[in-house]
Amino acid sequence: MGDYFQTIVDLDATEQDAARLGAVLLDRLIADGIVDAERTDCVLDADGYGNAPGPNYAKAVDDPEPVELWSNGLYIATGRTVFDSGQGEAGVATCPLCATTIRLVDDTWCPVDDAWEPFAGRFEDWEKGGEGAVECTSCHRPSGIDRWSWEDGYYACGQLGLTFWNWAELTPDFEQEVRRRLGGHRTVTLRGKL
Numbered sequence: 001m002g003d004y005f006q007t008i009v010d011l012d013a014t015e016q017d018a019a020r021l022g023a024v025l026l027d028r029l030i031a032d033g034i035v036d037a038e039r040t041d042c043v044l045d046a047d048g049y050g051n052a053p054g055p056n057y058a059k060a061v062d063d064p065e066p067v068e069l070w071s072n073g074l075y076i077a078t079g080r081t082v083f084d085s086g087q088g089e090a091g092v093a094t095c096p097l098c099a100t101t102i103r104l105v106d107d108t109w110c111p112v113d114d115a116w117e118p119f120a121g122r123f124e125d126w127e128k129g130g131e132g133a134v135e136c137t138s139c140h141r142p143s144g145i146d147r148w149s150w151e152d153g154y155y156a157c158g159q160l161g162l163t164f165w166n167w168a169e170l171t172p173d174f175e176q177e178v179r180r181r182l183g184g185h186r187t188v189t190l191r192g193k194l
C-alpha cells in the first residue's frame with residue numbers, strides 16, 4: 001500500500017507572489033467545489049491540515065470514485081521547497097546549459113556517490129535561500145539546482161506546490177486550468193508514493 005500523491009509545482013512563482021497565488025487558487029478550487037472550504041486533518045504534509053475533496057472533485061480527475069482513504073486532501077505549500085516523488089530514486093539529472101545527462105544510479109538503481117558529488121548539499125543550500133549552484137561535469141559551468149531537470153520529474157524546486165493525496169490521476173484539462181489560474185506559469189507534476 002502506501003499513500004499516492006500528485007504535486008503540481010509552479011516553476012515561475014516568486015517568493016513575493018507565491019502565497020497570494022496559492023490563496024487565490026485555493027479560493028477558486030473551493031468556489032468550483034473541487035475541494036471543501038474547511039481545513040481538516042486529511043493530508044500527510046507538515047501540519048496534517050488540508051482541504052478534503054469537494055462535491056465536484058470528480059471534475060478534476062479521470063476516475064469519479066470518491067477517495068475513501070483518510071488522507072485525501074489538498075495541501076498547498078508556499079516558500080522555497082524542494083518537492084520530490086517520495087519512494088525511489090532520481091535516475092538522471094540534466095544540465096540546463098548543455099543538456100548533458102548525468103546518471104545518478106547504477107544498474108540496480110542504487111545511488112552512485114561519485115555522480116551525486118556535485119549536487120551534495122545543494123538542495124539544502126537552495127532551500128535556505130542560496131543559489132545551490134551545481135557545476136556541470138561536462139561544460140563546467142555552474143547553474144542553480146532549481147534549474148536542473150530530473151528524469152520522470154523526480155524533483156522540482158519551486159515556491160508554490162499543490163499536493164493532492166490519493167486522488168485519481170488529475171486530468172490534463174484540470175492541470176491546464178490550474179496553469180491558467182496561475183497566470184500561465186510553467187508547472188510540472190510530480191507523481192509519487194509515501
Ligand SMILES: [Zn+2]
Nearest residue numbers: 095098136139
Ligand atoms: Zn553542462
